Amino acid sequence: MAENQAQRLLAGLRSALAEVPLLGWLLGMVAAVIVEYLVGAPLARALGLGRVPLLFGVDLLFKSPLLVPSALAYMVLVYALPVGSVALVTRPLANRAAEKLMVLSPVVSVVVHVAVFYVGLHSWALLNDYRVLVVKLTLLAVMLTLSLNLVNGYMGEFSCSHPGFMALGAYTSSVLTVVAFVGSERFGPPLLPSALGPFLFPLALIAGGLVASLGALTVAIPSFRTRGDYLAIISLAFMLVVKSLIENLEVVGGARGFMGQPDWAGLTTVFVWAVACVAMINSFVRSTMGKALNAVRDGEGAAEAMTVDTRRTKMVTFLFAAFWAGVAGGLYAHVMRYVNPGGFGLQKLAELLAMVYLGGLNSVVGSAAGGVGFMLFSEALRPLEIYKWIIIPVLLILVMIFRPTGLIAFREFDMVSLVRPKGAPTRRRGVPHVAAQD
Amino acid sequence: MSRRVGRLTVLVAAALVVVFGAAGCGATAEQAVIKIGINAPLTGDIPKVGEGTKYAAEMWLEDIEAAGGLEVGGVTYKVELIIEDNESKAESAVAANTKLITQDQVLAIIGPQASKQAVPAGEVANNLECPMISPWSTNPRTTKDRPWVFRACFLDDFQGPAAAKFVTEEFGFTKAAVLYDVASDYPKGLAEFFKAAWEELHGPGSVVAFESFTTKDRDFSAQLTKIIDSGAEFLFTPQYYDEVPLILKQAHQLGFDKPIVGSDSWGSAELVNLAGEDCYGCFFTTHYAAAGATGATKEFIDRYEAKYGYVPDDVAALTWDSLHLIEQAIKDTGGLTGDIEADRKAVRDALARIKNFQGITGNMTFTEEGDPIKACVVVRINEEGEFEFYKFVEPE
Missing domain, CATH: 3.40.50.2300 (Response regulator)
Structure with missing residues (x-):
């Protein structure tokens, strides 16, 4: 009898949760962050954690495993319960709001969702500088993974030059901002008042992206005449060339690295760029050219026969991917406020490739999952020192065996359908299904 | 639906009570x-x-x-x-x-x-x-x-002058030769610091040979011949332990028998393994010396x-x-x-x-x-191939 009741309760809960729209979950996230601010610190002390666990307790996993149950309790009390209950309680409200937004315009609805997500993320991160840094690096990892996925996943080629593109973007934008707004012993006093800086910073990043694209052109011209392993070899060479070029450029500090970048890559800036990157790459792969790209991957000759301009498609994609790698590199330089050619070598390449293949080929969600997952995993495993570099490759091998294309591969990402209201009342009233054609 | 919501509210309230209750009794003093x-x-x-x-x-x-x-x-x-x-x-x-x-x-x-x-x-x-x-x-x-x-x-702007000071005091030489890698940051910087310090001590032109090569070069005979011809009384070469043995061997083969001085990048056991007898009797400046400490x-x-x-x-x-x-x-x-x-x-x-x-x-x-x-430590590589403490060079 009691069992029956519990089952009914659970089933009810499940169907209720199914009716929670994305907006409801985001509101729950904001609520959880508020709860953390109010009771996080004393609760963590009471549970014996000492301080608020920073990354959902993953950093405790191997450092002090005895604290993991407490960390789990903390997760349930501070995150799961508030998120769940707020999502449930605000369900009718959130559905109505989502519906109103959708009627207004799907674009507005997406923007509002992203904004609410940002409010939650930012306030969550603000509790601690370490969180801010990890969130920034994770967003950059997502950007890089996604742009590499364009080439290695959507286009089906194998490119190794992403660290090189990153380095080009990083150094270009760093030199621009330092020359224009900071000044240094080598470059003399700043050319422009630093008050203008934050407004012109995006231009410096775009310039970094464009230089990276230019670099991509030198790889693309010789290697896209053929198909196969050539791109892998040429792009690997390109990465090494860029690295040793910078090492020998005394103007930018050579092997000693380049520093003095202004502190403009705040969480907001990085977030806005990451969202722009995801949105643009997502609409690119869903466009006609994106479909043509998939056709090229699956059979270049067939695509050519079906009037796809394969050469142009490949060129544009490769340059587009390089552009975003350059922008991410520029942001990276301004997050770290120091760049060193040694940081754009084989190790970086291995990390990026791991993120792409772990997350999933040909998939925006997969790239995000790969970037976030790898970063969290990497932070969690760091206390294991050298064993970390046994576990991560083994995991990659397992992924390759059981899911050869990655965890979430070949999945289309449709933001508009995600933000749609859920549940019965909505369907009755017939909300315009704008992006239903996919 | 409303009943379910009501039940949930109770649940949330209960959870909050637990949270605040737990928070209240958690104020134990942290250990020093x-x-x-x-x-x-x-x-x-x-x-x-x-x-x-x-x-x-x-x-x-x-x-x-x-x-x-x-x-x-x-x-x-x-x-x-x-x-x-x-x-x-x-x-x-x-x-x-x-x-x-x-x-x-x-x-x-x-x-x-x-x-x-x-x-x-x-x-x-x-x-x-x-x-x-x-x-x-x-x-x-x-x-x-x-x-x-x-x-x-x-820092290197101290190590360079310290090496110059050591040679001047120890041997009383006035003519120096320098051999360094122009494409690598550390040797280049140190070679320049050394040159500046030496010329300050002995006047312009006292570095009679300032020869360079690039990373991964393996043949130094051209530079070493110039150095020998220049009449330098010793050679300063702030290189890494993979290049130093080659430089030492080639210098000795060409008949250079004057002292050779290096920097802290020499300080690896590999140096002795690779250079063998060629490095015995050489000096280098470093942070500390293990043998004879x-x-x-x-x-x-x-x-x-x-x-x-x-x-x-x-x-x-x-x-x-x-x-x-x-x-x-x-x-x-x-x-x-x-x-x-x-x-x-x-x-x-x-x-x-x-x-x-x-x-x-x-x-x-x-x-x-x-x-x-x-102070900078000067190490002499002794006849057993050990890094032996030789003397301190005190800062000014």
Whole structure:
């Protein structure tokens, strides 16, 4: 009898949760962050954690495993319960709001969702500088993974030059901002008042992206005449060339690295760029050219026969991917406020490739999952020192065996359908299904 | 539906009561612990450096624990080391530093060792106002304009002049030759510092040969012939241990029998293995010498060797000194308040005030920039192929 009741309760809960729209979950996230601010610190002390666990307790996993149950309790009390209950309680409200937004315009609805997500993320991160840094690096990892996925996943080629593109973007934008707004012993006093800086910073990043694209052109011209392993070899060479070029450029500090970048890559800036990157790459792969790209991957000759301009498609994609790698590199330089050619070598390449293949080929969600997952995993495993570099490759091998294309591969990402209201009342009233054609 | 919502409200209320209730009784006093963060490259390009750092730190902790803790202003504190791996990556070093400072609430940080991690990590330590000592980073930018960041090794703008001074005093030579790699940052900088110092001592033109090559060059006979023809009385070559044996062998084959002097990049056991007899009798400037060490230095080397099975390199010795510097600074504060920010400030100020600290790598006093004024050790490679202490070159 009691069992029956519990089952009914659970089933009810499940169907209720199914009716929670994305907006409801985001509101729950904001609520959880508020709860953390109010009771996080004393609760963590009471549970014996000492301080608020920073990354959902993953950093405790191997450092002090005895604290993991407490960390789990903390997760349930501070995150799961508030998120769940707020999502449930605000369900009718959130559905109505989502519906109103959708009627207004799907674009507005997406923007509002992203904004609410940002409010939650930012306030969550603000509790601690370490969180801010990890969130920034994770967003950059997502950007890089996604742009590499364009080439290695959507286009089906194998490119190794992403660290090189990153380095080009990083150094270009760093030199621009330092020359224009900071000044240094080598470059003399700043050319422009630093008050203008934050407004012109995006231009410096775009310039970094464009230089990276230019670099991509030198790889693309010789290697896209053929198909196969050539791109892998040429792009690997390109990465090494860029690295040793910078090492020998005394103007930018050579092997000693380049520093003095202004502190403009705040969480907001990085977030806005990451969202722009995801949105643009997502609409690119869903466009006609994106479909043509998939056709090229699956059979270049067939695509050519079906009037796809394969050469142009490949060129544009490769340059587009390089552009975003350059922008991410520029942001990276301004997050770290120091760049060193040694940081754009084989190790970086291995990390990026791991993120792409772990997350999933040909998939925006997969790239995000790969970037976030790898970063969290990497932070969690760091206390294991050298064993970390046994576990991560083994995991990659397992992924390759059981899911050869990655965890979430070949999945289309449709933001508009995600933000749609859920549940019965909505369907009755017939909300315009704008992006239903996919 | 409304009933379900009602039930949920009760649930949430209950959860909140539990949360606040638990929070109320959680106010237990924290034990008096001093936490020191170690930011070391345990994995990545230079794991041996990370290992030396970790071992030296563990030996230091052993001493503290044997003494029952660290006594500061009459109170004995337990000391805890928090070792973070920076994977030889700049971003991990920055993440580790941020975490050590904001989450683990360490009083001070030792590390990172290599400049490419120490420069960005120093930025974090300086912004978040936590004292940091990099034992091994020689890039001037690590400490430049950063009042919270210190280092335990001397810089190349001291090492170059120290080598010049040593040769002048020891041999009374006036004509120098320099052979260096123009494409590598460290040799190039050091060669230039040496040249400037030598010309200041002996007048312009006293460096009679200033010859260069590029990384990965393996044949130096052209440059060495020029050097021999120039009539130089000795050769200064601030190269790494993989090039030095080739330079030495080729110089000797060409008949160069005058003294050859090097820099701290020579300080690897590999050098002797590769160069064999060719390196016997050569000199180089460095941070410390293992063979023929006396007093505390010898004690450290013997203990380290007994425990870990090999002679510690300069990273381990410099880390050891850095930890003792921090220990000294903590003691000098005269007592900790328990407020971590005030304590960090006190430790930083005490560190900046330290005068004539007796370290195993020499006596140290910090400059305004947080760089130590310390003596440079001159090592002679003896006929057993050991790095033997020869003499100190004191700073001006």
